[in-house]
Amino acid sequence: MRAVAGEAPASGLLAGLNSPQQEAVTHGDGPLLILAGPGSGKTRVITRRIAWLVLERGVRPGEILAITFTNKAAGEMRDRVLAMLPSRGLWIGTFHGMCARILRSEIELLNGPESTGTGAYTRDFTIYDTSDRNELIRKLLKEANYDAARFKPSMVGAWISAWKNQARGAGVQEAQPEDGEGIEHEVLVRVRRLYEAAMRANNALDFDDLLLKVLELFEHRPGVRDAYASRFRHVLVDEYQDTNRVQYLLTRHLSSFHGNLAVCGDPDQSIYAWRGADIRNILDFERDFGAAAVVRLEQNYRSTGNILAAAQAVIQRNRARKEKRIWTSAAEGPKVAVLRSSDENEEARAIAEEIRGRIAAGRSPDEFAVFYRVNFMQRAIESAMRLAGVPYQVVGGLEFYARREIRDLIAYLKLVVNPSDEIAFRRAVNTPQRGVGEKSLDAIARWAADRRTSLLAAARSEEGLALVRGRARAGLAAFAGLMERLAPLADAPAAVAMAQLVDEIDYAAWMAQMDDESGVDREANVEELLAHAAEYDRRAEAAPGEDRAAGGLRGFLQDVALVSDVDGMEEGAPRATLMTLHSAKGLEFPTVFIAGVEEELLPHVRSLIEAEGPDPDAGVEEERRLFYVGITRAKERLVLTHARTRLHFGQESFRSPSRFLAELPPGVVEGGGTDEDPDEEEPGEEEVLGAYEPGPVSVQLKVGDRVEHDHFGRGTVERLQGSGVNARATVRFVSAGERQLLLQYARLRRLGEGGR
DNA sequence: AAATCCGCGTTTTTT
DNA sequence: ACGCGGATTT
Numbered sequence A: 001m002r003a004v005a006g007e008a009p010a011s012g013l014l015a016g017l018n019s020p021q022q023e024a025v026t027h028g029d030g031p032l033l034i035l036a037g038p039g040s041g042k043t044r045v046i047t048r049r050i051a052w053l054v055l056e057r058g059v060r061p062g063e064i065l066a067i068t069f070t071n072k073a074a075g076e077m078r079d080r081v082l083a084m085l086p087s088r089g090l091w092i093g094t095f096h097g098m099c100a101r102i103l104r105s106e107i108e109l110l111n112g113p114e115s116t117g118t119g120a121y122t123r124d125f126t127i128y129d130t131s132d133r134n135e136l137i138r139k140l141l142k143e144a145n146y147d148a149a150r151f152k153p154s155m156v157g158a159w160i161s162a163w164k165n166q167a168r169g170a171g172v173q174e175a176q177p178e179d180g181e182g183i184e185h186e187v188l189v190r191v192r193r194l195y196e197a198a199m200r201a202n203n204a205l206d207f208d209d210l211l212l213k214v215l216e217l218f219e220h221r222p223g224v225r226d227a228y229a230s231r232f233r234h235v236l237v238d239e240y241q242d243t244n245r246v247q248y249l250l251t252r253h254l255s256s257f258h259g260n261l262a263v264c265g266d267p268d269q270s271i272y273a274w275r276g277a278d279i280r281n282i283l284d285f286e287r288d289f290g291a292a293a294v295v296r297l298e299q300n301y302r303s304t305g306n307i308l309a310a311a312q313a314v315i316q317r318n319r320a321r322k323e324k325r326i327w328t329s330a331a332e333g334p335k336v337a338v339l340r341s342s343d344e345n346e347e348a349r350a351i352a353e354e355i356r357g358r359i360a361a362g363r364s365p366d367e368f369a370v371f372y373r374v375n376f377m378q379r380a381i382e383s384a385m386r387l388a389g390v391p392y393q394v395v396g397g398l399e400f401y402a403r404r405e406i407r408d409l410i411a412y413l414k415l416v417v418n419p420s421d422e423i424a425f426r427r428a429v430n431t432p433q434r435g436v437g438e439k440s441l442d443a444i445a446r447w448a449a450d451r452r453t454s455l456l457a458a459a460r461s462e463e464g465l466a467l468v469r470g471r472a473r474a475g476l477a478a479f480a481g482l483m484e485r486l487a488p489l490a491d492a493p494a495a496v497a498m499a500q501l502v503d504e505i506d507y508a509a510w511m512a513q514m515d516d517e518s519g520v521d522r523e524a525n526v527e528e529l530l531a532h533a534a535e536y537d538r539r540a541e542a543a544p545g546e547d548r549a550a551g552g553l554r555g556f557l558q559d560v561a562l563v564s565d566v567d568g569m570e571e572g573a574p575r576a577t578l579m580t581l582h583s584a585k586g587l588e589f590p591t592v593f594i595a596g597v598e599e600e601l602l603p604h605v606r607s608l609i610e611a612e613g614p615d616p617d618a619g620v621e622e623e624r625r626l627f628y629v630g631i632t633r634a635k636e637r638l639v640l641t642h643a644r645t646r647l648h649f650g651q652e653s654f655r656s657p658s659r660f661l662a663e664l665p666p667g668v669v670e671g672g673g674t675d676e677d678p679d680e681e682e683p684g685e686e687e688v689l690g691a692y693e694p695g696p697v698s699v700q701l702k703v704g705d706r707v708e709h710d711h712f713g714r715g716t717v718e719r720l721q722g723s724g725v726n727a728r729a730t731v732r733f734v735s736a737g738e739r740q741l742l743l744q745y746a747r748l749r750r751l752g753e754g755g756r
Numbered sequence B: 001a002a003a004t005c006c007g008c009g010t011t012t013t014t015t
Numbered sequence C: 001a002c003g004c005g006g007a008t009t010t
Helices: A008-014 A019-025 A042-057 A071-082 A095-110 A130-143 A153-165 A185-201 A207-220 A222-231 A245-254 A305-315 A344-360 A375-388 A404-417 A422-429 A438-450 A455-460 A470-491 A494-504 A507-514 A522-542 A552-562 A605-609 A618-631 A659-663 A685-692
Strands: A032-036 A064-068 A091-094 A126-128 A204-206 A234-237 A261-265 A293-297 A336-341 A368-372 A392-394 A576-580 A589-594 A634-643 A645-648 A651-654 A706-709 A713-721 A728-733 A737-742 A748-750
Touching: A008 A019, A008 A042, A019 A042, A019 A293, A032 A042, A042 A064, A042 A071, A042 A234, A042 A261, A064 A071, A064 A095, A071 A091, A091 A095, A095 A207, A095 A222, A095 A245, A095 A552, A126 A130, A126 A207, A126 A552, A130 A153, A130 A185, A130 A204, A130 A422, A153 A185, A153 A207, A153 A245, A185 A204, A204 A207, A207 A222, A207 A245, A222 A245, A234 A245, A245 A261, A305 A336, A305 A618, A305 A634, A305 A659, A336 A344, A344 A368, A344 A375, A344 A589, A344 A634, A344 A645, A368 A375, A375 A392, A375 A576, A404 A422, A404 A470, A404 A494, A404 A507, A404 A522, A404 A552, A422 A438, A422 A455, A422 A470, A438 A455, A438 A470, A455 A470, A470 A494, A470 A552, A494 A507, A494 A522, A494 A552, A507 A522, A522 A552, A589 A618, A605 A618, A618 A659, A706 A728
Parallel strands: A032 A261, A032 A293, A064 A091, A064 A234, A126 A204, A234 A261, A336 A634, A368 A576, A368 A589, A392 A576, A589 A634
Antiparallel strands: A645 A651, A706 A713, A706 A748, A713 A728, A728 A737
């Protein structure tokens, strides 16, 4: 297949690509920036490029590093590359996955020469998720006698994390732009110190540490950095607009040897500023990496004309933006539907019913997706789907791995692999109950801390055990004995370890006893966990050393820590997908519903509050990008829904339609009031809907327009807020100053360009 | 040390 | 409304 006319493989790789796409695929050496609009075939370009490098440039797969944003994206990319070539040795994964892998072999280099034995990192380190982190911080705060009410662990943790994301050290000198809300800077600095020390003692790393430690490694050990940098002849980073400072620096290091860095992204889809993503990384790429080639992918192959027009109109409202034109040659397709319901259950029901109807008409369930801004909206939608009999799956959200029984078992396994893990110890030691209470734990914890050893070691030693009496002592001894027996499992395959653990601690009995009416199928969850472990083993077997660290229990635990959304489970019948707008990035579906397109929900309240700072609109603009991301996932049909009232904190709250609805161009929108209960509707409400319907003046107003008012005279539109009844414009009048006007009442006339 | 009760915050978004 | 952590009982 390769012999024909030399060019054959290349033309195969380039088949069906437009010219900028081809340019990106066949870019040779040096930095490359791919600005890729939604649906522009970005993934295709990246995967083809990898194949092209291997097949045409003779690059070995092991010399290529491809970094994606999520595990899901990584898996997809791997599959697609695998379909084109044997990609053995290729590194594809997230920043976190890659760093964990590097640290598995290099972390011991981070222990200073003086550190001896205890308090040192080993390759068996465990990864703490956010709740592990918070638990540890809670403990530290308590030990340091801080008021638990004032210093909430999650708050403190979030601030520490924010620091780390900006690559700030633990030094006191490094002032932060802001202290935590109501938390003094010195407190944060102190707690962070304690935290770092405790993490080291526990041989544990949190998500931020994974990146930061590798950065530290690269900076303190140029030899190590060069080893990796020279190994990777080509580095590709996807979703570059969402990288933070640390990731940027890592990228620099990794590409420092060969200089072959290709990044791909879209500033309009930057939706992670809240967790430290810095959009400047992509905006400044050309400057940072001199002489970068720039390719723009602007043709959209995904969505119909109407959907794209809606997307384009919305995103153009952002001021902080580089103009980019996305276009399509596809047909206009159906109009974008806007659906109003009386409350969140009606909304959910309307969505589920519509999906059910279309399935009945022959569509497949997996053609449908429902997006929402916040996780709590999942509930109503889920129950409506169940009621309507629509098969569905929830991506991310309330984690499988967050469940009690799952966390219990994982804690045991973590402890088996890493006996220093105090958080795991504390969790495991008393489930099932062994009569070991806090007093006893504190006693041996102090003993252990004095000797710079672990709780488990304390529980094993005569001396440590002597500190407690009675039931607690027996319990500790029993636990230590149990862990002794379990120790060999550290080197077993994940499923074997898991099964033996469940057996040893008689977890079935424990669950049965624990089963206090709540009726959750804990056993089913444990079964599922076992299945996951078995699946992991199977894959590790099939691709030894591919992307996963070690295989076995260690590898499994790492995967569990890093794969938060259960990305698998696609086997079986096709299902509709429920997820947050954030998780939706990078995906596409024939029909997309976006629920809760309401003020304070789609521009989320939190984004509205931060109305000061250098850019008061930054928050809303990020929300708008999020909306844009959601819209552009739809291939054929887009339905936007909102409710008039919604249960919030257990009580009814009245909602108004999102300002974003008013930004949709008149021509592409269909419907508006499809209330299930027309009787309830107050007369005249239809006009209110007009605020985002084609027609009334409000949709035609833009910031900057010159307008005339009967009473106030001429002025300029400064801001537009609200929608529906609440649609308001702030207008600066020539002689009457700044006024807020309710568009429903104010009769504003727009003046032609130049003020006719 | 375990069981029960009470009050409060929760709801951005994820690796 | 609900779950969790903390306080209060037993």
